[in-house]
Each structure stands twice: as C-alpha cells, then as structure tokens.
C-alpha cells in the first residue's frame with residue numbers, strides 16, 4: 461500500500477501511481493486528499509490551539525503580573541526597607557526604578573546622578589509635592605495645602621532654623637538643662653524602667669517648645685500636650701488614608717479632621733500667640749524664638765495672615781520633633797548595646813571640652829562621632845532626597861523620569877557600603893573623630909574626620925545640595941545635652957537583651973513597640 465511516507469521519497473513511484481488505472485487511482489487520490497486535509501486540519505487545530513493557548517497564557521501572565529504588583533504594593537510597608545537594600549545591591553552606580561504605593565521611584569547613588577538631583581531646579585523636582593503625597597496635609601494638617609514648588613512663598617524658615625536658631629543655641633543652654641533635669645526627675649527619678657521612645661518624645665517636645673515658643677508656652681500643659689499629639693495625629697491620619705482605597709480618600713479625608721481636636725488647640729494657640737505679638741508689640745520685650753523669627757522672615761510683599769504663619773510653624777514642628785525623638789531613642793539603644801564607649805564618653809564630658817560645649821553649644825568630638833555613628837547604624841530614613849518630577853526629568857546619563865514619578869537616594873544601604881564605610885557592620889563609635897585625638901595615625905574613614913552636622917558626598921543623612929536640613933545643628937545640640945545628662949547621672953541598660961529593638965515601616969526605621977530601658981542613678 462502506498463503510504464504518504466513513500467510518496468516524496470521516490471518520484472518514480474509518484475508518477476507510477478498517476479499511471480494506475482482510474483479505478484485504482486480515485487481511491488488513492490481520495491486517500492491522499494483525505495490525508496492532506498487531515499494533516500491541514502490537525503495543523504490548523506494545533507496552530508489555533510497554540511495561539512489560543514498563547515493568548516490565554518498572555519492573559520494569565522498579565523493577571524499574574526497584576527496580582528503580584530498589587531501584592532507587592534500591599535506588603536510594601538513591611539518590605540520596603542529590604543526592597544531598597546536589594547535594589548542598592550543591584551545598582552552598581554546605575555539608576556534603578558522601583559515601584560512604591562505612591563509612585564514609581566528612580567533610585568540613584570552615583571555622585572554624578574546625585575549631582576543631577578542637586579542641580580535640578582524647583583520647577584523640575586519637588587520635595588514638597590512628594591511630602592504632600594505622603595502626609596496629605598489638606599486632610600491631616602487642618603487644611604494646610606502647601607505649594608508644590610519650594611520657595612514660591614519665600615524660605616524664611618531656612619534662615620530661621622539654619623542661622624537664627626543655631627546662633628541662639630548657647631543662650632538656650634541654661635533653660636534646656638533645667639528642662640532635662642526636671643523631666644528626668646519626673647519620668648525616671650532615682651531609677652526606673654521606662655519606654656525609651658516615650659521618654660525621648662517628652663524631652664524633645666519640651667525642649668523644642670522652649671526653642672519654638674519661649675519658656676511661657678513650654679510650661680503650658682494643654683498647649684504642649686496638643687503639640688505633642690498633633691504629630692501623631694498627622695502620622696496616623698496620613699497612614700490611614702494611604703492604606704485605604706483611593707476612591708474613599710476624599711470622603712474619609714473630610715471626616716478625619718473632626719477627630720483632630722488637639723490639632724485645633726495647637727493651631728488656634730499658635731494663631732493667638734502670633735496675633736498677640738503682631739497686634740500688641742511690647743517694646744520692653746524681645747522675643748528670641750522660632751515663632752518670632754517666622755513672623756520676622758515672612759514675605760513682606762504679600763504679607764501672611766497669622767493663620768498662614770501658624771501653618772508654617774506647624775509644618776516645621778512636625779519635621780522637627782518626630783525625627784529628633786526617634787534619632788535620640790536610637791542613640792540611647794546604641795549606648796546600651798555598646799557599653800564599651802561609656803567610659804571614654806564620660807571622660808570627655810568630665811574634661812574641659814564640656815566647658816566649651818556649654819558656652820558655645822557645640823563641641824565634644826567623641827560624643828559627636830558617637831552620635832554620627834548611631835545615625836549611620838540606624839538611619840531613620842532609608843531613602844533621602846525624595847523628589848517628585850513636576851515635568852519629565854532626564855538624568856545626565858539619559859535616564860528618563862516621567863512627570864509625576866519620584867527620584868530618591870538609597871541612603872540606608874549606602875551607609876552600610878564597605879567602599880564608603882570600612883567594616884560597615886562594626887559599630888565603630890569613633891570612626892569620624894580626628895585620629896590625632898585618639899592617638900591613631902590615620903582616620904578610619906577614607907575622606908578623613910568629619911562632624912555630625914557635616915553634609916558631604918557620602919553623608920546624605922541631612923539631604924543634599926541646596927536642600928539640606930537646616931535643623932541639624934539643633935538636633936546635634938539637643939542630643940548632646942540629653943546624652944550628657946544620661947552619661948553624667950545614670951547607668952542604662954536594655955530591659956530585654958538581644959531583642960529586635962527596631963522595626964521597619966515603609967522606608968522608615970522606627971523604635972520597636974514597648975522597648976524599655978532600665979535607668980539607675982549612678983553611685
């Protein structure tokens with residue numbers, strides 16, 4: 461029997477078949493045609509099935525990808541820090557784009573690309589737009605809705621904090637010492653087990669209130685209470701709005717302010733102080749505090765209302781207290797975890813160096829380096845220089861960031877990079893100290909010694925370029941005073957040893973819930 465397989469192999473046989481008698485030829489032809497049609501059918505079936513399978517596959521993988529992305533965004537609050545770390549390990553100086561619930565974010569770490577962020581104009585990259593997205597101030601800050609573009613209403617707050625407050629620090633010292641003494645006496649007494657974060661928040665709120673509003677208000681309990689809880693209300697409110705479906709946000713956002721009684725107390729309290737100072741100036745009294753400097757540096761061409769000034773103070777207050785209290789908490793943890801540094805730090809505060817610190821508001825190089833190492837060890841934020849592109853932005857290597865997307869520097873993992881910090885996994889409290897002060901012949905750090913408040917190519921904790929933290933001198937000052945008091949008066953230890961004292965939430969590192977330390981008065 462002629463089979464399909466024999467036909468092509470032998471032309472003769474094909475010819476031969478065509479020469480066969482018609483009676484024989486028809487069935488053969490039919491058979492051949494049937495086989496061909498059958499093959500075509502099978503081919504068509506297989507082909508069409510394959511493409512529908514492929515279509516189905518595309519659909520399935522699209523759904524899978526969608527579900528995976530939604531899941532990644534859902535768990536982002538607890539995975540973000542690890543995600544940033546993994547991203548940095550893959551970057552090798554190149555930009556990398558990651559997804560976050562707020563926006564896609566292009567991370568950059570090379571000096572050249574960081575320079576692009578530094579040199580970008582306010583109309584290209586905006587911190588304010590990114591902060592607005594995170595904090596939702598129109599709902600969480602009593603209706604305050606700042607401009608996307610920084611500086612559009614002046615930057616009096618920079619002069620207020622960077623110059624006027626920093627210059628004023630030595631004058632604050634006697635008052636600050638009294639506040640610290642009294643707060644420790646109330647909260648710790650001759651010895652107590654306390655929640656370190658709570659203690660830090662109370663002290664930082666009181667000292668900040670003194671610097672911001674003067675001594676009269678620092679002792680007004682209702683006002684200070686409102687100022688203390690205002691920060692928490694903003695944080696919890698913005699978090700709540702971020703995790704709920706987008707369509708519910710405007711609705712919930714309108715309801716949320718009804719729960720912000722303390723915020724209103726704070727706001728109207730500030731408005732009253734401002735109105736009082738503006739409408740009834742007392743020629744015999746000179747105010748030297750943040751609220752007064754905000755009044756003095758506010759725009760003259762288009763004067764602000766007292767309400768607008770109060771908002772400005774509230775925005776600075778929010779940035780001030782939360783970060784400082786958290787950083788101070790981590791410094792206390794680090795002191796407990798690394799007790800070998802307590803002795804040299806006590807020697808330093810017992811030396812003439814402390815005299816300079818009290819008179820100038822700065823100094824104590826060992827403590828300074830210790831605090832800087834604490835910040836390297838546990839930076840509160842693992843991404844800095846977060847900016848939203850107000851229009852399409854092109855980095856100098858051609859990387860494009862679409863309008864509305866974000867850029868950022870992965871500062872957290874950079875602070876653990878061995879090329880920038882030798883032996884990064886070792887807590888070396890004096891790595892930033894001038895080596896001659898330690899009897900060493902060279903600095904641990906490749907760039908040499910540096911101060912806690914310095915801003916540099918490798919230290920982006922305070923931001924970068926034109927936009928650096930103007931409150932960092934105040935941070936260093938307050939932390940040194942509190943650490944000084946603890947070193948001088950107490951032995952401190954963590955209550956539960958070797959626990960995870962820190963936790964991650966989004967790109968933030970926060971003190972673990974309920975972490976306590978035991979303070980005992982020194983003999």
Ligand code: HEM
Nearest residue numbers: 779780783784787844845846921922923927929930931935
């Ligand atoms: C340890 C605590 C603090 C840290 C780590 C910190 C860090 C930063 C960083 C990184 C920036 C720049 C933001 C960016 O480029 O994305 C910044 C800006 C700012 N910080 Fe701080 N800060 C702290 C405490 C304070 C305090 C205590 C104050 C006020 C007394 C303050 C006031 C400000 C202000 C007003 C800005 C905006 C500056 C501008 O727009 O030019 N910060 N801070």
